[in-house]
Amino acid sequence: MTVVLEVRGITKKYPGVVANDGVDLDLREGEIHCLLGENGAGKSTLMNIVYGMSAPDSGEIRLRGKAIAMRSPKDAIALGIGMVHQHFMLIPVFTVTENIMLGAEEVRGMVLDRRKVSARVRELSREYGLDVDPEARVEDLPVGAQQRVEIIKALYRNAQVLILDEPTAVLTPQEVDELLVVLKGLVKKGVSVLFITHKLREVLEVADRITIMRGGRVVASAKPEESDEHSLAALMVGRDVTLTVEKGEATPAATVLEVKDLSVEGRHAGMDEVRNVSFSVRAGEILGIAGVQGNGQTELIEAITGLRRPRHGQVTLLGRDITGAASRSLIEQGVSHVPEDRHRHGLVLSYSIEDNLVLCTYDQPPFGTKGLRHDDAIDAYARSCVRDFDVRTPSTKTAAGALSGGNQQKVIIARELGRMVKLLVVNQPTRGVDVGSIERIHRELVTVRDKGTAVLLVSAELDEILALSDRIAVMYRGAIVTVVPAGKVTRAELGSWMAGSRGTPEVQPLEATA
Template sequence: MPRLEIRALRKYFAASGVLAVADVSLEVAAGEVLALIGENGTGKTTLMNLLFGVHSPDAGSVLIDGREVAIHSQQDAIRHGLGMVHQHFALVPSFTVAQNVLLGREPVRFGLFDNAAAERRVAELAAEMGFAIDPGRLVRDLPVGAQQRVEILKALAADARLLILDEPTAVLTPSEADDLLVLVRSLAASGRSVVFISHKLPEVQSVADRIVVMRRGRVVGNLARGEASDADLARLMVGREVLLATDRSEAVPGEVLLELDAVSAPPTAEGSPGLHDVRLEVRAGEILGIAGVSGNGQDELVEAVAALQPPASGWIRLNGTDITHRSPAQVRGVGVAHIAADRMNVGLNLQATLEENAVSTSFRSPRFSRRGVIRRRERRRFAEQLIAAYEVRGGAPSRVVGSLSGGNLQKVVIGRELSGSPKVVLANQPTRGLDVGSIEFVHRSLSAARAEGSAVLLVSTELEEVLALSDRVAVMYDGALLGPYDRADVDRDRLGRLMTGGSLDPATEASGSAAVPGPPAVDTASTRGASLDTYPIRQEDRL
């Protein structure tokens, strides 16, 4: 008998006219790890929200241990043995581990919270799962991987027999991700069921017993592990062949375009360490990748170059010109493009139309306005060019951009930012939360910008992405920059050690620790996957 059975579940959103879940049926057995994969906007999240009572299904049924259940709220889901760990943790930073795990189920003695009993109970549960974690420690003092284990303990403390993990390795270091996969298998071995939602196909292949593929609200594949290659799974997800590896070739390096000299910034209220004496050069025609666990100063680095938060000390130069204290508009005007980490709140205005977002960095240029009057035909024409060139699915110039999927939102951002052939491209977490098809597009676009002579500063917590795209690699740890290192001198394990405060082995350190290693490679063979060359925004037209 399946632990969970979904029968012909359907959900239609009348307001947007989208059939998000189209008669989906699947089963999860006790002790099974089921991977759920698919493009962004394909219905995975809606399906999970139906299970957790966020939405009510229009048709279909849910059975737990063979009995049909009605789930109208998250409390209903928990009562029926379902638990979910979201990509963005729902923990109280100022509470201890024990207080977070037993939140809402606190042991009481004489009418007061019994902290000793809570810590004993959580210590027993942690020991059962093999977690080395202090129940009395404040959550805000824990590394990200330990915080995720607190979330898992919280679900298990509520007696979850089926655990849903949503993109669980998105914010983990390589070693933490490996540890999590071992944990998932141990959960299954203990008889619990796990639904593992991820876009990282190698992880899916290594941890899952079965893989269910969704596309446009429907199940298009239900496969046992090993029945399909990564390429087969990507084709099922997207409906076409997907290039999973980035082609690269050697070429002549260019001049230094971006230079940071002893740049420092203070710690932030959110707990980031700021920047400590960062020195860095990025050349024309290279991608310099910055790896690191989120919150180690990467955002402050990008914001300093983009002039969103000027540094407290040090200098930033573009092509030899000091831009340290210029405004964001001035920095854009001299050739810096910014693909923001938060496309929802920083990269785009979700309440505005696609057309308005497409020209949001250049709307004052003569091309789009004259004597204060908007040239609507020209603006519309550019938006149409962007939609066609960057294959914005479902896009129309007048459509409110917030109604698009994550991958298509990122296409709008990248189309806008790369349209003027910028000198420097700041790409901060450019594929966060995207599916394999959208990731392929982003990688192709960044490689094309590199081939056209841009200096690309790539910041990503996805170590495989940094290694696949970069000519040189550095690591941000506790606000300091380690490296850069030539790509040939580092691998996943060595960078993973740097990301957690370790070091490279002595031989590698000696060969790769120069502030500016030898000439990087430039990919002249790459071509832009999409182009607005027929109607570009010139640098002099940008804000």
């Protein structure tokens, strides 16, 4: 099989860290080559070099046997290399067509030829099964559709090599399945795909070849038909990894969070995204909320955590009305929140790691007293968090925005799980996080539960919901359609309710489990 792309001896150093250390890799024509590794293993750095976003300190890139100099993404695009980044490069207020033609404008006389570009987008959408409306505004599209826009943008520029950086990190299970079908279709059309991920099940389903990186180096290659999740996880992390959650029976106590008849407006006035929702969470239990993304989970959590005002209904914390309370007030009352969108609500990207770790507690002992900041205490705490949660960074002084997405998530998890609280609200806690860190985060959530904290968990990962939850509430079209003990429901039943089917005889009604 013809080798399309080669990297040979790529080395890239940053202050205090070797991101890539003599990396060799090749991509063959018409294959999906999966690049596996932990957060900070050097995968994204390597792909940014291939795409011209960063220059290597040494090594070379060859395209169809010819050495190439990649000075910018413009050079990569001209050579037929496209990249879809983990955090999409789209302008929300622009239409699909406007985003795709940006930087590659078609003109008719002195006017942008949107009609021609729109027709080409429809053609590509049909050809590759991408199902995108060229006239839709990007901000109105679900995440999975936005990713398809990014793929079409690359194909519009005639990409024959497509790099996907953590493409499933923000997708629901249904959207993941759709993407994998799309990738197989792309390969049949002659596109070669480099697929960067840490999700083992997807790798085994879609890969033709697998390369594993650890600590900036290639440590192994594997064939999917000769591998399983456990062996790949061990190669990624360098040790045996437990892929199942170990937890005992919950011992729920008093009700901590109670939500009654809560309704929350969405982006469009007069349209409720959350409709008369009621449930409770008790001390010492994990209540998981399952649902296809876009069924009101985001708006529900934002209303509970002070990021959005409900239209009506009530939220109480240990009997105290906190409906519409500001986020700072909720923090002071013992609420911790791991948000869905780590960039908008989880981090101040320009702040250092250590400043982000004390965002909620910088004014409290031992970090601050009477308006004075205690830098030594903050530094020591940040170092312990970075060590305990394996945040890959050269320094705690590094800006959070300079970290990979998975390491940013670990900073948030370390901050929110590192203080004693009454209620922990976690939304997509392991999104974009590698298998070794997922094991740690799951263990920490169970530990927090066992210490008597009430935990409200939202996740698009059904396996995560089933493994961690003591009870599961299913949301569909803004309403909770059922609540069931986690041990009395199957993955298939959950998926059915998420798609709008109603309960089965085994399912306890909402009142019996609340």
